[in-house]
Amino acid sequence: MDEHNPDLEIFRRQWQEEVTARSSVPAQRHDGDKKAEIQRAKAPFPHPYRVPDEVEEQVQGISTQAYHDLENKDDIRRLGSEGSGQHPSSLAAIGPTSALEHYEKAIEREDQGNWGDSVSLYRKAFRLDAGVDRIYKNKHFPASSTKSKPSNPNPSNAPVTVPNTAHHSLHGTPVLPVSDIATSYSTSPITASPPQTEGSPPLRCLIANIPSEILIQVLRDAVVADVASFARLSLVCKRLAYLLATEDRIWKRICHGQEYGFAAMHYHWVTTVKGHAPPDNAEISSIDLGASFDISTLTLGHSTPFMANAPSPQPDLALSSTYPSYKKMLRCRPRIRFNGCYISTVNYHRPGTPTSSSNATYTSPVHIVTYYRYLRFFRDGTCISLLTTVEPMDVVHHLTKENLNAHHNRESMLPSAVMRHALRGRWRLSGSIDVSCTPRFAGQDYQNVEAEGDIHIETEGVDPKYMYKKCLSFRSAGREVGGTRNNKLVWKGYWSHNRLTDDWAAFALRNDRPFFWSRVRSYGMGW
Secondary structure, eight states, X not given: OOSOOHHHHXXXXXXXXXXXXXXXXXXXXXXXXXXXXXXXXXXXXXXXTOOOHHHHHHXXXXXXXXXTTHHHHHHHHOOSSSOOOOOGGGSTTTOOOSHHHHHHHHHHHHHHTOHHHHHHHHHHHHHHOTTHHHHHHHHHSOGGGOOOOOSOSSOTTSOTTSOOOTTBOTTSSBOOOHHHHHHTTTTOOOOOOOOSSTTOOOOOXXXXXXXXXXXXXXXXXXXXXXXXXXXXXXXXXXXXHHHHHHOHHHHHHHHHSSSSSGGGOOSSOOSOTTSOOOOTTOOOOOOOOOTTOOGGGTTTTOOOOOOSSOOOOOOOOSOOSSOSSHHHHHHHSOOOOSSEEEEEEEEEEEEXXXXXSOOOGGGSOEEEEEEEEEEEEOTTSEEEEEEESSOGGGTGGGXXXXXXXXXXXXXXXXXXXXXXXXXXXXXXXXXXXXXXXSGGGTTSOGGGSOOTTEEEEEEEOSSTTEEEEEEEEEEOOOOSTTOOOSOEEEEEEEEEEETTTTEEEEOOOSSOOOEEEEEOGGGTTOO
């Protein structure tokens, strides 16, 4: 067979050209796809909410507001060398770090009665900065906040034409008394609240058209729910402020009521020391001290109206020169509060025993002693007395008769086990000081009648053969005008009676402090 066949060579060339043409088409198509992908990547992404260029230029021209405190707060949340990696909420658990923070914490502990922690924090503060007290004074009491008043607003050498400014306020307007301000509200109506938005319909006031007689009756029934909240009703409008300031029938309801008034007070013993009711037709009296007993030998120089067999007269709730209105009677007349307890915080220090290694005076230890006395009174004439080192927040909610009976002289691991040292007792108030207005005391010797403003308490002793007697007097804590009255009990005497030998002894009151009333919401009305 001839290898150089021309027809065969022509067929081979045509076949090679056809194969070459078929293989070049996919390569060109693949190169075109790559170029298209590169062009799409370089093109901007078509976002449906893209801001136009002219709007973006206007926004960039506006100056933004700077918040200078955000950088420090962000730095706290950072991890690594730039920040501590702690959330601001956890900074309170770290405790004070600077001298001023130690000093402020020490003052807070001192106000709470924790002298041990307070002294330790004071020492740390002064070790960090010896002048931390001046820094604290400049921070909380700057010199610019106190303005010196002129010693004499009207000097004697002033000309006659200068007006007298002694009875004017700093703004130049005369200061009116509260009674005149309340009288100016007598014609003020009760108006509704303004509409919340412009164009809204005016709101209705349902009590605006109620007659004053019906409104006073409503207030008389509402006042017994909570006197403290009821007094803030005068902030609602001028009409209610006028009724609360001048309408004496509302305050008469409180004075004569059992909720907060004097009908719940006891001016003679109504129970025994252990809280038992007296037998039928039996009169409970205090212990007879005997005719030869001299009470002045027990009081250590303090006078006291300690009277054994002289019953206190039931006070007359009629108005007098001492209490010209029932509102003043409720505020100023001594009375027991049942919706809280009375707490006395006692702090004192005593020298400790020096160690054998150091006999120097400045290295001798000092012991700071802190303890608390609690008194809670009940409406049935009983009371609870407790002496403990436990702080009030862990005690006041357990001062109940149920816990007293459950834990009395019993060991327990419950939180209410603090009541195992509580003592049962009874209380009574002294009588009215204005006995000349009482007909049955007319013409008598008033010196044998107890003065108003004292409270007598008799409790169990630590041993069954003892009985304790306290005599306290009502005072007012705080100097602000219009503050709470009769919320403080000061000591007048404290005695111990031995039932077996009939001997009396007085406790020294060198370190004891007054009792201050503190409201406890869990007590409710003290029923």
